[in-house]
Amino acid sequence: MQKTPEENSILFKFRNSQELYLPDIWDKVFAHNSIIHDVEIIVEEKIKKGEHIVLKYVVQLLSHTQSPSLYELKRDEILSSMWELVDLYRSRYPDPEIEVRLLEDLYKYSNTDGEPRRVHIAEAVRDVGSLEALPTLEAILFDNATTVQTKKAISDAVDAATPGSIEAFLATAEFGARKEFVQLIADAIVEVKNRGESPPKNPVSGNKSQDQSIEHLPEIRNAAMELDRARNYLAQSDNVTAIASMRRGAEALGKHLYRTVGLEERGKPANKMLLNDLMKPVKDSNVPDVFKLCLESLQLFGNFSSHDQDGGHDHLNARITEAIIILYEESLGMYQNWIRTGNPSAKSR
Incomplete structure (x- = not known):
């Protein structure tokens, strides 16, 4: 458009x-x-x-x-940064570490009266929290009980595993000065159980085989997204931006290779590197030579599209862009196959 x-x-x-x-x-x-x-x-x-x-x-x-x-x-x-982290958590960004960090902070601040962060986090967990949040919420509820009888009643209500049991218990329990905060935690337990949502999947964890999970790795997923963007830009006759998208996708593949062969552990962080920096690790790896040539071509066209060419961009027509998209698509498939079936290493064989 x-x-x-x-x-x-x-x-x-x-x-x-x-x-x-x-x-x-x-x-x-x-x-x-x-x-x-x-x-x-x-x-x-x-x-x-x-x-x-x-x-x-x-x-x-x-x-x-x-x-x-x-x-x-x-x-x-x-x-x-807790405040920004809560905002991103509410958007349901798919990194399970976000909820883990926030639950750690929530427990840490749970006994600090007047601490605004504990309420801010608890409200977010109530609204979007996953089932993985329940142990922390239940622990906070238990820790804030003032008597042995109340602690036992909490255990019984939690063991009943129904939102109704929590609500019935709260109607009679005493929690002293922290009643409002404890009520918020109890509300969160009820809402989380009602939703019954699992945490977002970590792209590299779970029970999937390597073949199934490769396409969900962050860099690979990003490279695939850039392919979709390139196609959309081509449909809008925006050839320059389409090629720029593929350059970013090639950069994502380069970063994944850089990490996969172990170079990040003893070198510069991958997120500080651009495609030009990543070409040497790519060329030194045992990735197929055709992939190296494809990535080099994407680098050249990408560099051309990202700088002023004094009218030279006019020659980047739809046919050329379509050809580069095919090149990029084949590169992406070739790279995924190399990860699945190869033995990635930092030196060419």
Whole structure:
């Protein structure tokens, strides 16, 4: 779909603004859903260049896009920032570590009266928490009981495993000054049990075989998403942006290879590397030579599309873009097959 003049204006200002800490420009972005993915791309590029983006706005963007690549860039920072972490948790971002961190904080603050964080987290767990939250919630309820009789009544109510048993118990129990907080925890237990939701699957865990789970690895999933985006941009006759999407997807594959062969453990973090940096590890690995050539081609076309070419972009027509999409699609399949059946290593054989 063709962007409106207003949307193009917002994107231009966003790309060139040095004042992305101001709320006005973000308000305009979130008022135009059709440009949010474009903004996500710009934000990723700015972060990779070392530019500061206010974490609150990164989380708002993630809540809209659920982007694995953007999350990877800011994951550590988000996980250590409780307020932003709660916001992302409410968006149901699929990283089980988010709930784990918040439950740890909730238990830590549960005996600190007047601590606003415990209420903020408890309300979020009540609204979106999974069944994995129940042990922590039940432990907090038990710890806050003031008498042995109350503790036994809690155990009986929890063992009954019905929301009704919790509610009936609370009608008669005494918890002293923490009654309101304990009521919130009890409400959370009831809501979580009523929902009965499992936590989000960790892409690399569970009972799936390696063959089944490869496509769900964060970098592979991101590479597949970029293929879909490239096809959409081609349908909109936006060949330059389609090729830029495939370049980012190639970068995701390069990062996965870099980590898979063990280079990140003794070298630069993968999330600080661009495709140009990743080409040497790719060439030095035992990935099929045809894949190396495909990735090199994607790098060349990607670099061409990302810089001003003084009118040269006009030659990137739909037929060329279609051919590059086929090249990219084959590269993605080839790489997944290498991970499934090969023995990835850092040196060519």
